[in-house]
Amino acid sequence: GQQVMQIPQYQHVQEGEDFTTYCNSSTTLSNIQWYKQRPGGHPVFLIQLVKSGEVKKQKRLTFQFGEAKKNSSLHITATQTTDVGTYFCAVVNYGGSQGNLIFGKGTKLSVKP
Amino acid sequence: DAGITQSPRYKITETGRQVTLMCHQTWSHSYMFWYRQDLGHGLRLIYYSAAADITDKGEVPDGYVVSRSKTENFPLTLESATRSQTSVYFCASSESSTGGWSGANVLTFGAGSRLTVL
Numbered sequence: 075g076q077q078v079m080q081i082p083q084y085q086h087v088q089e090g091e092d093f094t095t096y097c098n099s100s101t102t103l104s105n106i107q108w109y110k111q112r113p114g115g116h117p118v119f120l121i122q123l124v125k126s127g128e129v130k131k132q133k134r135l136t137f138q139f140g141e142a143k144k145n146s147s148l149h150i151t152a153t154q155t156t157d158v159g160t161y162f163c164a165v166v167n168y169g170g171s172q173g174n175l176i177f178g179k180g181t182k183l184s185v186k187p
Numbered sequence: 188d189a190g191i192t193q194s195p196r197y198k199i200t201e202t203g204r205q206v207t208l209m210c211h212q213t214w215s216h217s218y219m220f221w222y223r224q225d226l227g228h229g230l231r232l233i234y235y236s237a238a239a240d241i242t243d244k245g246e247v248p249d250g251y252v253v254s255r256s257k258t259e260n261f262p263l264t265l266e267s268a269t270r271s272q273t274s275v276y277f278c279a280s281s282e283s284s285t286g287g288w289s290g291a292n293v294l295t296f297g298a299g300s301r302l303t304v305l
Contacts, residue, residue: 080229107293116277116296117230162230164294174220174245175294179229 076101076167080178088186093150095181097163104166106146107175108137112159117177120148120161153185190214193278193297201305206265208300210278218281218292219261221245221253223274224299230277236261268304276300 079098087093097106105124109117121130123139123146130137134157136149150157160180167176191212200206210219221233222245232245234253242253250272252264261280265272277299281292 083227109294116299117279117294118296119293122293174232174235174243175292176232176246177222177230179227 076165076176078163078165078176078178080163080181082181083179084182084184086184086186087153089155090152093153093157093183094147095161095163095183096145096147097165097178098145099165101144103143103146106139107164108146108148109162109164109177110159111162111180115159117162150183153183155185155187158183158185191278191280191295191297193276193300195300196298197301199303199305200268202269203267206268206302208263208265208276208278208302210261210263210297212259212261212280212295214280214282214295215258216280216282216295217258219255220279220281220294221251221261221263222277222279223247223272224277225274233263233276265302268302270304272302273304274302276302 081096107122108120110120111117121137126143127141128139134151138147160182162180163178164175167174194209217238220235222230224230231247233251234245236242236255239255239258255261278297279294281294
């Protein structure tokens with residue numbers, strides 16, 4: 075079935091520093107989704123990327139989809155303590171009888187004030 | 188968001204006991220999912236369902252049973268709990284798009300059920 079590698083597993087930054095997490099696949103992806111999970115919470119959908127080379131922005135968050143649609147990144151500019159949490163990428167998997175969504179292992183971001 | 192609820196939120200049980208985690212959604216979403224979350228493993232898919240009476244295995248189905256007799260409910264049963272099943276379990280749902288699962292479906296998660304098996 076589909077697999078996606080996400081790096082780094084952990085990232086500790088000083089408030090105000092930038093942060094980037096990457097997702098990589100060995101196969102071409104139809105699309106990729108990003109979710110955020112706050113400490114003690116549940117994953118919440120952030121965005122979906124579909125087109126090759128697509129770039130989307132949400133305030134300080136910039137999401138990119140690679141030209142070959144095999145990788146994606148999430149970049150946060152000037153992190154704030156509210157950015158703390160785990161960021162997951164998710165990709166479609168057609169390994170079963172019906173499609174489903176497979177998640178990367180996530181990048182846990184901590185921000186020191 | 189009260190549209191998808193999980194119960195119980197916390198459960199402590201003993202090895203060998205049967206445990207059922209409940210998931211209920213009010214949107215009439217076609218797709219429902221069960222994931223488990225463990226340190227170092229992220230979110231792993233246990234079982235999912237495309238509609239009532241249609242279920243399929245995910246990445247880690249062993250030791251779990253699901254059923255979906257009604258669209259709104261998707262219970263997950265551990266028939267004989269083991270310590271390795273200590274985890275946080277998340278239920279999620281998604282509405283279907285034309286033609287079924289397209290990968291563009293967005294998941295909405297419940298608050299999670301934290302299960303400890305002693």
